[in-house]
Amino acid sequence: MEVILVAKSRSAELLFSLPRLTRFQPSELDAILASPPADCLLYIDLGSLPRRGLPELLARLADEKRLRWAALDRARAVSDPAALFHTGALDYIGPEAGEGFVNEERLDSVAAYAAKLSGDQARAPARRTRTASGFVGWDALSEGKDYEFLMVYVALCDADALRTRLGDARFTRLKSAVLSTIGTLAAEHEGLVWMGDGQSTLVLFQPDHLPSVFRSCMRVLAGIRLLSYEQFRMDQDDIQLAFSLLKARLPWQKPGNTGTVVSDAINYIHHLGRRHTAPGTIDLAGDTADALPDRLKTLLSDAGDFEYKPVRRFAGFVTTCSG
Amino acid sequence: MKLRDPVVQTVIRTLYRSLGMELSIRMAKSLIEGYNLNQRMGFPPSVPVPVQDAVKRIVEDLLDAGLMLETIEWLILVDRHGYMGKQYPIVGIDDILAGMEEVGYTLDPESELFYEDARRFRTPGWGRLREGVEYPITLLRLDIARNSRLVRANASCDVESAYEALRDIVRRLVEKRRGRLWSWEGDGGLAAFHYGHPNMSAVLSGVDIMNELLLYNLVDNPLDKPIQVRLAAHAGYLRYTEHQSELLRTELVRETTEIEERYTPPETFSVSATIAPHVDEIIKKCFVHLDSECPWEILSYSIKPRPLTGRQGRGKAASWK
Numbered sequence: 207m208e209v210i211l212v213a214k215s216r217s218a219e220l221l222f223s224l225p226r227l228t229r230f231q232p233s234e235l236d237a238i239l240a241s242p243p244a245d246c247l248l249y250i251d252l253g254s255l256p257r258r259g260l261p262e263l264l265a266r267l268a269d270e271k272r273l274r275w276a277a278l279d280r281a282r283a284v285s286d287p288a289a290l291f292h293t294g295a296l297d298y299i300g301p302e303a304g305e306g307f308v309n310e311e312r313l314d315s316v317a318a319y320a321a322k323l324s325g326d327q328a329r330a331p332a333r334r335t336r337t338a339s340g341f342v343g344w345d346a347l348s349e350g351k352d353y354e355f356l357m358v359y360v361a362l363c364d365a366d367a368l369r370t371r372l373g374d375a376r377f378t379r380l381k382s383a384v385l386s387t388i389g390t391l392a393a394e395h396e397g398l399v400w401m402g403d404g405q406s407t408l409v410l411f412q413p414d415h416l417p418s419v420f421r422s423c424m425r426v427l428a429g430i431r432l433l434s435y436e437q438f439r440m441d442q443d444d445i446q447l448a449f450s451l452l453k454a455r456l457p458w459q460k461p462g463n464t465g466t467v468v469s470d471a472i473n474y475i476h477h478l479g480r481r482h483t484a485p486g487t488i489d490l491a492g493d494t495a496d497a498l499p500d501r502l503k504t505l506l507s508d509a510g511d512f513e514y515k516p517v518r519r520f521a522g523f524v525t526t527c528s529g
Numbered sequence: 530m531k532l533r534d535p536v537v538q539t540v541i542r543t544l545y546r547s548l549g550m551e552l553s554i555r556m557a558k559s560l561i562e563g564y565n566l567n568q569r570m571g572f573p574p575s576v577p578v579p580v581q582d583a584v585k586r587i588v589e590d591l592l593d594a595g596l597m598l599e600t601i602e603w604l605i606l607v608d609r610h611g612y613m614g615k616q617y618p619i620v621g622i623d624d625i626l627a628g629m630e631e632v633g634y635t636l637d638p639e640s641e642l643f644y645e646d647a648r649r650f651r652t653p654g655w656g657r658l659r660e661g662v663e664y665p666i667t668l669l670r671l672d673i674a675r676n677s678r679l680v681r682a683n684a685s686c687d688v689e690s691a692y693e694a695l696r697d698i699v700r701r702l703v704e705k706r707r708g709r710l711w712s713w714e715g716d717g718g719l720a721a722f723h724y725g726h727p728n729m730s731a732v733l734s735g736v737d738i739m740n741e742l743l744l745y746n747l748v749d750n751p752l753d754k755p756i757q758v759r760l761a762a763h764a765g766y767l768r769y770t771e772h773q774s775e776l777l778r779t780e781l782v783r784e785t786t787e788i789e790e791r792y793t794p795p796e797t798f799s800v801s802a803t804i805a806p807h808v809d810e811i812i813k814k815c816f817v818h819l820d821s822e823c824p825w826e827i828l829s830y831s832i833k834p835r836p837l838t839g840r841q842g843r844g845k846a847a848s849w850k
Contacts, residue, residue, distance in 0.1 A: 421744070421748055424744060424747070424748075425740075425744055428740040428741075428743060428744055429737065429740050431736070431811065431812065431815055432733060432736060432737055432740070432812075434811065435733075435809065435811050435812055441809065441810065442810060442811055443811065444811065501747075501748065502748065505747060505834065505837075506837075507837040520834075521834070521835040521836075521837065522834075522835050523740075523743070523832050523833065523834055523835060524832070524833055524834075525815045525830065525831065525832045526815060526816060526817045526829060526830050526831050526832075527814055527816070527817060
């Protein structure tokens with residue numbers, strides 16, 4: 207759920223402790239009300255608006271059935287906060303609220319209240335759903351806490367040779383196209399592109415998504431020549447990708463904030479991807495392969511041990527020209 | 530399209546404001562051979578026709594002749610490239626384009642021709658092929674090899690589900706590249722490509738179908754054996770008809786079926802020599818020449834999992850192409 211704040215001053219943002227918050231100026235409120243974004247919760251700072259216009263605004267908000275909104279009233283502009291709820295407000299933040307008052311828990315309470323109020327889910331903000339493995343969504347994870355993830359390390363093979371052959375500008379475009387393909391793969395399975403250096407990318411998935419993620423990696427390898435031509439705009443040779451998969455517990459940090467993460471599992475998968483996984487193949491380390499259905503396990507062969515962990519490998523595909 | 534459609538009314542206004550009488554008549558003559566406005570309106574040659582009435586009549590005649598798409602394409606061509614070396618900025622061309630989108634057509638930037646908007650319509654003739662007219666077409670023919678054995682050895686619900694999955698794969702990958710599935714007969718079908726880069730699109734779709742089917746066989750196929758297909762792409766001219774049975778009797782369809790049935794081994798995609806020169810090098814590299822008695826030179830593609838060889842190191846697979 208997207209949270210939008212309409213406030214004149216940036217100081218209002220301090221009340222929020224959310225991964226994503228978008229602030230608009232009061233002058234943009236009309237445009238937002240004319241076409242409210244889907245699945246958003248709009249916090250309106252009443253102190254940023256002229257008091258004379260408030261009754262008219264509240265009447266308009268009361269008529270706007272599609273919009274979920276809440277009031278920020280640091281200056282106590284409203285004498286009867288309960289009246290706001292009668293006109294459809296879902297939350298009220300008074301002058302006593304301190305920094306970070308509106309956090310994920312608060313949004314959960316707002317969502318529960320909206321659902322209760324409407325009697326159906328149509329008008330309620332999206333609730334987080336808990337999967338079979340207990341995963342509740344990336345935004346709900348606490349930084350620094352350990353969780354079990356499926357890590358997928360994707361390497362662009364022979365990157366230095368490619369850079370030399372293509373030149374810097376084309377190589378940069380190629381990296382961006384590869385990253386976009388990896389982003390699509392991540393999005394298909396509710397994954398998250400976690401960290402990368404342009405030539406390799408580490409993507410996190412929920413551990414129970416392993417079979418479908420493995421299948422998607424196979425699809426990328428089978429279609430690498432079409433991808434090279436249609437997506438990566440290669441005109442002579444295709445590129446090679448290599449996938450390394452590991453299920454492990456890791457300390458969670460948001461993307462972009464992973465510089466301080468210390469984890470054996472992350473070191474391991476980087477080493478595995480760089481030193482062991484062959485181009486055009488998928489390696490599954492440790493007991494990761496055990497979680498695959500039997501039918502997929504039969505496609506794997508022994509790829510030796512790497513740093514004291516057994517590795518199982520899907521050896522890729524051969525085509526008429528490479529067989 | 531009908532005369533009262535807003536886009537047709539815009540075209541009438543545009544002719545009047547941008548082309549005038551003389552150029553409007555020239556346009557009509559370029560689209561309808563021997564077009565004579567005075568004769569059609571019943572005016573003697575010496576009597577001038579009022580311009581507004583004239584352009585309205587021209588548009589009505591073009592509409593009756595089923596040439597509205599061609600008329601608008603002519604206007605776009607003149608707006609972009611001029612006519613006989615002279616520039617004629619066409620007033621309202623953006624409105625016409627918007628109007629065409631509203632009635633379900635989009636302009637293909639490569640050919641500058643209108644085709645149906647695939648998000649709204651998917652007809653066999655792309656919304657523009659006309660009965661009895663010959664067009665360059667690239668065909669992709671698919672047939673399940675050893676179909677009878679699969680049907681006998683498996684539960685009918687599994688066979689139905691697997692064949693349905695195959696049809697979905699083919700339809701999705703063909704339509705992704707602006708092709709159309711012209712027929713599907715349970716154990717195979719025929720797809721057609723016409724605009725953009727039809728040869729390349731057919732070849733890419735064929736490769737994609739082989740790859741995707743292999744993945745389906747490895748992971749999802751409920752049958753006791755893999756579904757094996759013979760796939761063939763061939764190009765040529767075809768007289769279009771909306772009657773499927775007639776379409777399937779055309780020479781081009783017969784040739785394509787012959788390449789598929791007689792010269793394509795199971796689990797193989799064949800591409801005839803009529804297409805090969807239009808295939809880009811990076812894709813052509815994954816085809817090999819197939820030695821056969823086929824009257825057309827055939828390039829062939831197949832894919833399979835790399836055989837399991839037990840213990841593998843990095844060096845071995847690094848040479849994979």
